Amino acid sequence: MPKLEDRYDRQIRLFGAEGQERLxxxxxxxxxxxxxxxxxxxxxAYLGVRAFALxxxxxxxxxxxxxxxxxxxxxxxxxxxxxxxxxxxIERIQPGAAVSVVSEPFISExxxxxxxAATLVVGCMDDDASRLVLNEFCQAYERQYLDVAxxxxxxxxxxxxxxxxxxxxxxxxxxxxDLLDPDAIQSAFxxxxxxxxxxxxxxxxxxxxxxxxxxxxxxxxxxASAAVTExxxxxxxxxxxxxxxxxxxxxxxxxxxxxAPRPDCYYCKGLRGAGLSADVERYVRAGWGTHLRSDAA
Numbered sequence: 001m002p003k004l005e006d007r008y009d010r011q012i013r014l015f016g017a018e019g020q021e022r023l024x025x026x027x028x029x030x031x032x033x034x035x036x037x038x039x040x041x042x043x044x045a046y047l048g049v050r051a052f053a054l055x056x057x058x059x060x061x062x063x064x065x066x067x068x069x070x071x072x073x074x075x076x077x078x079x080x081x082x083x084x085x086x087x088x089x090i091e092r093i094q095p096g097a098a099v100s101v102v103s104e105p106f107i108s109e110x111x112x113x114x115x116x117a118a119t120l121v122v123g124c125m126d127d128d129a130s131r132l133v134l135n136e137f138c139q140a141y142e143r144q145y146l147d148v149a150x151x152x153x154x155x156x157x158x159x160x161x162x163x164x165x166x167x168x169x170x171x172x173x174x175x176x177x178d179l180l181d182p183d184a185i186q187s188a189f190x191x192x193x194x195x196x197x198x199x200x201x202x203x204x205x206x207x208x209x210x211x212x213x214x215x216x217x218x219x220x221x222x223x224a225s226a227a228v229t230e231x232x233x234x235x236x237x238x239x240x241x242x243x244x245x246x247x248x249x250x251x252x253x254x255x256x257x258x259x260a261p262r263p264d265c266y267y268c269k270g271l272r273g274a275g276l277s278a279d280v281e282r283y284v285r286a287g288w289g290t291h292l293r294s295d296a297a
Contacts, residue, residue, distance in 0.1 A: 008048055019236030020048055026235060029053040029118035031106045031134060033082040035067035035215055036148050037124035039224030041086050042069050045093040047232060052090055053114035054083040055102040067217040107133055107289030112281065116141065120231065123147045124224075128180040129188030130292050133283050135174050138167065139267045140278035147174050148227045152214040160214075160249035162223040163257075166230050166241050170272040176265035177244060177257075188292055223247060226254060 012020050026049050030037045033056040041052065060068060060075040060082055068075075068082070070089030083101040090099050102110045107130070115121055121143050123134045131147060138145035150162035167173045174180055226245050234241035244257040264270070271278045283289070 011047070015232070015236035015238045019238065022235045022237070023048045023232070024050050025119075026231075027051040027053075027117060027119045028122060029055060029115050029120070030086075030122045030124065031055045031111075031115075032124035032126075033086040034058070034064065034124065034126075035069075035217065035220040036150065036224055037122070038067075038069035038071070038082075038086055038089070039221050040122055040124060040148065040228060041090055042093065043224065043228040044231070045090045045097065047228070048094075050094060050096070051098045052087075053100045053102065053118055054086050054090075055104075055106045055111050055114055056082045056086075057103055057105050058082050060085060067215055067220055105289035105292065106130070107283045107292065109284060111289065112137070112284060115143065118143060120144045120146065122227070127188065127292065128184045131174055132180060132185055133280070133288065133292075135167070135267055136271065136278070137280045139170060139173060139271045140274045140280050142170070142273050144168050145173070146227055146231060147179070148223055149179075150215070150219050150223055152216070152219065154214055160219060161247045162219060163247065164223060164227045164230065164245040166227070166234070166243050167268060168234060168241060168243070170268040172243060172261040173265060173268040175267045176261035176263075176269075177259070178262070189288075219247075219249070222254075 008020050028044055028049055028051065030041050030052065033041065033054055037056070041054065059079045060071050062073065062076045065071060065073055065076055068085070071082070071085045075085050081103050083103055087099045087101050090097055100114060102108070102114050104110055106115065115137055121134065121138050123131060123145065125131060135145060135147070137143070145167040147165045151160065153159040163179065165174050165177060165179060226247070230241040230245070233239045242256045245254060246257050247254045
């Protein structure tokens with residue numbers, strides 16, 4: 001009769017038993033357990049990862065059920081936490097896995113503690129202010145940071161796509177690759193009065209900007225699969241991970257972005273390895289977790 005450990009036989013044929021052991025040794029923190037994060041968590045569990053920290057304050061709604069892996073209408077009616085749904089899914093795939101959940105924004109004492117315990121942090125959020133903080137944490141404490149994002153613009157013209165940025169050794173990050181929207185970050189970190197002034201001067205449609213955009217399961221799945229494949233390649237030694245991938249829906253092509261990052265990046269060069277002296281904890285003390293309250297993509 002087949003043994004439970006034989007379940008990995010087909011992938012061990014690709015990258016060997018040592019590669020499988022490296023996957024099982026990963027400690028992964030997933031920030032954002034929506035359409036992207038649920039795909040990532042599922043695939044990592046199938047690969048054999050056995051230690052997860054799941055971080056998300058949000059609850060399942062009916063509009064999530066078109067793309068939330070492991071979630072259903074019953075979860076939406078019960079308003080279950082997304083981290084609880086993801087934990088249930090992982091434990092079904094990977095019995096005995098060590099799964100911890102943080103049902104708070106990641107910018108919190110519990111969230112930061114979970115990030116400290118991880119060897120790999122995966123960001124699956126939908127706002128750039130939160131991405132900037134998560135990137136700062138990972139650079140300061142030398143954590144591998146995998147950032148996954150989709151982008152859908154109903155137009156006209158219709159545009160859709162996404163990207164994966166894998167900062168392994170601090171050679172680049174979401175900041176020096178110009179993947180963040182400075183206007184969105186400035187708005188997020190502004191006071192209510194400053195935001196009102198910006199609306200008055202520039203006519204910023206806050207009601208529109210605060211809304212949620214289109215999202216489909218296949219686009220999330222494509223980008224999540226690309227991201228997890230790079231984790232697999234890097235962790236097992238199959239090949240070095242491609243650091244930056246972009247998917248352009250108009251052409252249906254997933255390509256490696258080889259553009260050089262901006263030199264002398266403040267985050268992945270200046271703060272890399274700074275640890276406590278970077279004082280990333282100032283975001284927790286200032287209560288930015290409550291102010292930003294990033295939702296999962």
